[in-house]
Amino acid sequence: MKKRFLALAAVCMITMMTACSPSARVEQAERSFYAMDTIMSVSACGENAEQAVGQVTRRITELESLWSVTDEKSEIYALNRSGSGEVSSDTAELVSFALDISDRSGGALDPTIYPVLTAWGFTTGTNRVPSADELSELLKVVDYRAVETDGRTIYLKEGMMLDLGAVAKGAASDEAARILRKNCIGSALINLGGNIMTVGGKEDGSGWRIGVKDPLGEGNVGVLTLKDLAAVTSGCYERYFTAEDGTVYGHIIDPESGYPVDNELLSSTIISPSGRLCDALSTAVFVMGAERAEKLWRSWSAESFDMLLITKSGEVIVTEGAEERFELTDKELTLRVIEK
Ligand code: AMP
């Protein structure tokens, strides 16, 4: 028995040694592609980096074909048409995750917002301002609490539609990082349309330097230095339209009112090891506004996530962990640190 255990331990040791051993043949691979309605890029350094990056692009394309809300062949499209059905474990898991964050954010995140989003024309490309009556009618089918799940089977209420747009890219970035790590990549930068995921640091061991966009201009307001962390920003500057009366309407909807978010925030950035958590919370926090977001952050366990909020009054509100990693370069803004 003891002999067998020792033999097994030896096999494990050899596997561990060969699994990710330092290699002389270090490749640098970079690829950009279009998926999930945005430009994505993956840059990786390590043995077999080319092959690993190829696997990442194929996996993201596969996830897109499951989660797209507009692709007639996707699982989400089919579910939205039929109202119920069994989905893949990838989809079931992401739906449960989105519902959990919806709950924990008091409904600020709501993956059933799609009919309202469509009324504003954000899915069709022809934007319009719906009437208050139209919105209150549509809001009757917006309620994450009415989505039922039983294993991999999902049930929607009549007229209800799911949209994973607020979490899909973050979840895809987790998959990208998992695949790269499995392929022994120790240094990679994944940028899925602004959803950033880092694997290790740069080749020289320093952290990846990620610009935080100025929501009102072209440049950056500062730089985040990240290692093995994701950072995701939500803001209405990404997709919006200007109505005839000059009002600007953004693509993130407050599920409470059915109107695009209009609070004191210009953007919200979440930092954590989990890409999907960053994605879900950046959208939720943008809806919640600074005060509710601060309460949410305090109520979560330490180190679950950090945040950086840019306000219309020129403040950058950062949690302790975000401050450690952030350098403010726009001196017209003031930094305010919040502590647990
Ligand atoms: P993000 O860019 O991750 O902040 O997600 C924004 C996208 O999520 C939008 O383009 C919509 O597809 C969708 N969305 C908008 N508002 C919400 C909301 N309150 N909850 C969930 N998804 C939303």
Ligand code: MG
């Ligand atoms: Mg999001």
